[in-house]
Each structure stands twice: as C-alpha cells, then as structure tokens.
Amino acid sequence: MKIEQFFDKGLAHASYAIISEGKMALVDPARDPQPYYDFAAANNAEIVAIFETHPHADFVSSHLEIAQKTGATIYVSKLLGADYDHKSFDDGDELKLGKLTLRAINTPGHSPDSVTILLLDENGQQHAAFTGDALFVGDVGRPDLRESVGNMTAKREELARQMYHTTNNVFKKLNEEVLVYPAHGAGSLCGKNLSSDTFSTIGREKKTNYALQDMSEDEFIKTLLEDQPFIPKYFGHDVTINKAGAAGFEESINAVPRLENDAKLEEGILIVDTRPQAQYKQGHLPNSINIQEGGKFETWLGSIVGPHEQFYLIAENEAMLNSVIRKAAKIGYETNIKGALLTPANLPLTSENTDVEEFRINPDKYTILDVRNNGEVKSGKIFENAVTIPLPELRERKNEIPQDKPIMVHCAAGYRSAAAQSILEEEFNVPVHDLSDAITTFSKVTH
Template identity: 60%
Template sequence: MIIQQFYDKGLAHGSYALIRTGKMIVVDPARDPQPYYDFASQHSADIVGVIETHPHADFVSSHLEIHETTGAVIYTSKLTGAEYPHETFDDGDVIQLNDIKLQAINTPGHSPDSICILIEDEDGKETALFTGDTLFVGDVGRPDLRESVGNITAKKEELARQMYHSTRDKLMKLPHSVIVYPAHGPGSLCGKNMSPDLQSTIGRELRENYALQLMDELQFVKILTTDQPFVPKYFGGDVMLNKKGAPGFKAGVDAVQKVANDAELEQDILVVDTRPKIDFRNGHVKGSINLQDGEKFETWLGSIIGPDEQFYLIGADDAELDKMIAKAAKIGYEKNIKAALLEPVNGFEIVPDLDLNDFVHHTEDFTIIDVRNNNETSEGLIFKSAITIPLPELRERISEIPTDKPIVVHCAAGYRSAAAVSIVGGQVTNVPVYDLGEAVMGIEASAHS
C-alpha cells in the first residue's frame, strides 16, 4: 500500500493518492489533476476512484475532471447534495481496493456533510485516517463556514456541537497508532491552531490537540466558535462550485485572454498587479492593486476581490503571468480575469517614499492604518494611535480613514501593506499615502526591547 501526500503551500492544502496493486484512489484533489495522473503513471496504476470529504470552501477540486478523464468513480456523502455523477459514501459504506478497505465515517462539525475515511490494510488492521477538514494536526475544523451556503446549512454553534460528538464518539475511539492525514496544514483559514506537521497519529492528537482534551460540550462550543480567522470573500462560491463540479483546469486557464501591454483597459474594471512592489512603486496603472506573487497569493486574491468581480491581471513576464493565472484558477478565479497582460505602458502612477526618520520621530503627524487581522491587533498595537482595518475589509472601509494628514500603512512584515497602500492610494488623492513596509519589523522589535 502506498500513500502519497501532495501539499500545496499556497493554500496549505494536502491531497492524497492511495495505491494498492495497480489501482489508485485520490482524496480531496486540487484544481490541477496532472500531478495525480503523473503519480499514477509512475506506479503503473489506474485511477479508479476520487473521494471528496466535503465540498471545500478554500480551493476548487478536480474531482469532476478526473472522473471525466479517467472514468474514476466519485464518492461523497449523500448529504453533500452533489450535482455531479457520484456514489454516496457514508457510515457503514466500504470501498474495496483489492485487499484493503476504505470505510466512510460521517463526522459533521466543520460542515454538515463531512466524512473521514478509515483505511484497513491487507491484514485487517486499521492503519490510517484521511480526516479532511475534521481533524488537523493540533486543531479541528472551524464550524462557521456553512451557515449560509451548501446543500445543508447550520449555525456554527450547532456544527460545533456536532464536532464535539464526531471527535469524542468516533475519532477518539480509534486505535492510537492510526496515522492522521488531514486536508490542511499551518496557514489554512479552515482552522486556527494548526501544527507545522503535516501528519500525526490519533494517539498524539489525544495528547496534544487542544480540542481533544477533557471538557464538556459547552466549553468545547465556546472554544471552537471563538477567535476563528476571517472568512475570505470566495469561500461561499467555492463551496457551491465544488458541489456542482468545476470545469477542467487547463481549459479554464487557456481560455484567459492575453492582450498587449499597450491595450486600452476599461476604466471600471479592477487591475491586479502581481509584480514585485519595487516595480509597482516605480510605475503602475492608476487604481491598481499590488498583490504580489507569494505563498498566500490565492488567499489574498480571494479575500480582497469578490467572487463575481472582474479584473485585469498584470505579470512581470510571460512565465510569471502564466503562473499567476494558474494560481487564480486554484480558487476558481480564472473566470474573473477580463484579460492578462505584462507591465502596461501607461503605468505612470508611483508610490511615494516615506522619510522613515521623520515618521519615527513625529508619528503624531501621520494617520496610521494597521491592516493586520483582528486576532493580531487584539494582542496589541505597534502604534497606539493606529486605526485598525484588516486588509480584507479595506476596500469597503476606505471612508473611515481621515485625510487631513499624510497616511502611513503597515502590517506585520510588508506583504499586506504593499497591497493596502495601493488600495488606499488609489482612492485617496489629497494627501500622500506611504507604505511602512518591512521597516515595521525593526520598529516593533525596538518597541519590545
């Protein structure tokens, strides 16, 4: 038996291939199915099944494309209300993969339709568990993403109660040696306390996972519904797309129109410029948003830009542009791209340089905007006078920013502030808008020394 994890750092997403004697099943596949095809070919295996542990909110799955390409059967809970061809896979159902068994366990909590998959090896031993978004290393799935989307909706408190019983009545009773293979790792917004490790065991989680410690149901519900991270704008749309089944990855990417860098851009359509911030600062299209390539590009794209908003996509070169289109497609946003292009010739706007010494010694002369997340700012502000507006909310809350003094924007390390200063600077024109950038780290270190 071979179990292979495919891990995407950009979305902190783990998918899996399980092979036994020439047959392969894929669990929670990413948007691009090619890595699974390549792995199957390397091992001379046929892909015979795809299992969806639930309709994912944070990425688009290729389950339908794999089915249409290979004929593999898609398995998912009957509660999903799947609109694609599938076989239901719920409590008591078993997939026989030659001499090993895959058994469904209904584990509502993260979503009403969540399942886990227990693997029984050729000797009849329970050896592994694909946990989807139910159980992570050091955490369990957040319960607040299905209050208004999906085939079945439920309030977060109800789902938290269901998670309490899914963990206590089912998962925590499994042998301690069972290996846990979750669908997400650190950085995912599907939980709040994930370990850097990408797999674990039931025994380790019983010892170390805060959510599996001794507590009553009310305590558990309170803990699980408190201090969860923000919900990106695209999450609800991806749940519905995954419930329906997404179109093919390559076809979607290839359909994105590319235009010359001197093309005239429509004034009322957003521009997302993915070039490094130094290039953006030296010249960009007025009003464009500097969302640089990085490990979390997909999450920030889907947090700042709405699922129905069109945008132009700008890249540094042809290879970079292709990469960014593919990243947008991982969350289903390739359909939002009006056109893609390289650095436009009409990019005359610049971002002014901040006199850091003047700012540090006269912070009272500036309006300071802290765009970190609420859980970060609740632990303390770097500048006491700062106005806190998380980056995902900034476009909608520009009117809250006073414009009687120059504006300085900061985050924790410089990535988010580059995006934020482009958003604010595109709307505020009567005072300069500065990016504190990476300098904030030195200022924060000095404040705590």
C-alpha cells in the same frame, strides 16, 4: 499498500493517493489533476475512485475532471447534494481497493456533510484516517463557513456542537496508532491552530490537540468559536463550484484572454498588478491593486477581490503571468480575468515615498493604519493609536479612516501594507505611505 501525500504550499492543502494491487484512489484532489495522472503512470496504477471529504471552501477540486477522464467513481456523502454523478459514501459504507478497505465515517463539525475515510489494511486493522477538514494536526476545522452556502447550511454554534460529538465519539475512539492525514497544514484559513506538520497519529492528537482534550460541551463550543481567522471572500464561491464540479483546469486556463501590453483596458475594471512592490510604486495604472505574486497570492486575491468581480491581471514576465493565472484558477477565479498582460509601457501613477526615520521621530503627524488580522492585533498593537482594519475588509471600510493627516499603513512584514497603500492612495486626498518591511524595526506595544 502505498500512500502518497501531495502538498500545495500556497494553499497549505494536502491531497492523497492510495494504491493497492494496481488500483488507485484519490482523496481531496487539487485543481490541477496532472500530478495524479503522473503518479498513477509511474506506479502502473489505475485511478478507480475519488473521495471528496466535503465541498471545500478554500480551493477548487478536480474530482469531476478526473472522473470524466479516467472513468473513476466519485464518492461523497449523500448530505452534500452533489450535482455530478457520484456514489454516496456515509457511515458504514465501504469500498475495496485491492487488499485494502476504505470505510466512511460521518464527521460533521467543520461542515454538516463531512466524511472521514478510514483505511483498513489487508488484515482489517485500522491504519490511517483521511480526515479532510474535520481533524487537523493540532486543531479541528472551523465551524463558521457553512451558514449560508452548500446543500446544507448550519449556524456556527450548531456545527461547533456537532464537532464536539465528532471529536469525542469518533476521533478519540480510533486506535492511537492510526495515522492522521488531514487536508490542510499551517497557513490554511480552515482552522486557527494548525501545525506545520502535515500528518500525525490519533495518539499524538489526543495528547497535544487542544480540541481533543477533556472539556464540557459548552466550554468546547466557546473555545472553538473564539479567535477564528477571517473568512476570505471566495470561500462560499468555492463551496458552490465544488458542489457542482469544476470545468477542466487546462481548458479554463487557456480560455483566459491574453492581451498585448499596450492594449486599451476598459475603464472601471479593477486591475490586479502582481509585480514586486518596488516596481509597482515606481509606476502603475489607475484603479489597480498591488497583490504581489508570492507564496499566498491566491489567498490574498480571493480575500481582497470578490468572487464575481472582473479584473485585469498584470505580471512582470511571461512565467509570472502564467503562474498567477494558474493560481487564480486554483480558487476558481480564472473566469474573472478579463485579460492578462505583461507590464504596460505607460504607467502614469507613482506611490508616495516613505521617510521611515521622520516617521519614527514624529509618528503623531500621521494617521496610522494597521491592516493585520484581528487575531494579530489582539496579541498586541504595534502603535497604540492605530486605526485597525484587516486588509480583506479595507476596500469596504476605507471611509472609516480619517483624512486630516497623512496615512501610514503597516502590517507585520510589508506584503499586506503594499496592497493596502495601493487600495487607498488613488482615492484619498492626503498622502498614503507604506511602512513596508521597516515595520520589523518597531517594537510591539504590550497590553
């Protein structure tokens, strides 16, 4: 038996390969299938099964592409209503993989169609649980993503109630030594308290996971629903893509139009400029947003830009351009790209410079805009009188910001505030400044 975890730091997504006697199964594969092909080849194994624990909201899966290439069978809950060829895999269903047995356990709560795959070793003993987004290290999956998308929809309170029964009737009853292999770790927006550890045991989770502690059903529902993070714009879009099955990864990337850097761009189409903020501030195009290439580019792209919104994509060099196209494809946004190009020579607009010391002395001369998430603001404002609008909501709520004074935008470290400045500066009649990473030199206001 061999179990391999593949971890994508950008989306904090974990997928798995399980091998026994030359047969290989995959659980929740990422958009790019190549690492799984390489792993199968390196281990002289044949991919025969692909498990989707549920239709994922935060990334596009390659399950259909892999099945079409290898002939492997896709296994999902019948509740998913999958549009592709598959076999249903629900409570009590089993699949033999070499000397191993993979058993389905329905675990609704994050989604109504969630399945956990319980791995039994060659002696029939419980060895590992591939829990998808139902059980994380330190958390359980949020219950508020399926109110309007998917084959089955459910209100958050209903799913929270289902999660209570899943935790008590399924996870708590597994053997304590069972390994927990979730689909996400810290940094994912599929929960609110995920650990940086990428695997655990049932025994550890029963001791340390807040959601597995003894509490009443009503108390559990209240605890689970409060303080969940924002929902990116693209989440519902990806549930729909994954229910249908996505097109091939490389063919989708290759279909993105590549433009010369002096190409005439169509007016009215959003431009996503991925260059470092210092370069962007020195010169950029009209109607552009600075979403910098970095560790969470795909999350912020899908949080700021809508899933049906076309955009041009600009990067500082060919390697960066290839990277951001691939990252856009991981969330199903490659078809939104009207054209991808390197930095144009003519960049007519510049951003306001920020005099941090002048602001430190005279903060009342500015309207301060805090674009951190609600949970961050709840833990303490940095400036008591700041207007608070989370970055993912800024394009829709910018009219709530007074324009009687210059604007000073801040976040927690400077990445989000750069994007926020770029969203506001072209349309506002007053100067828009970015406090950038200087925010770390200001103390948080305690409450």
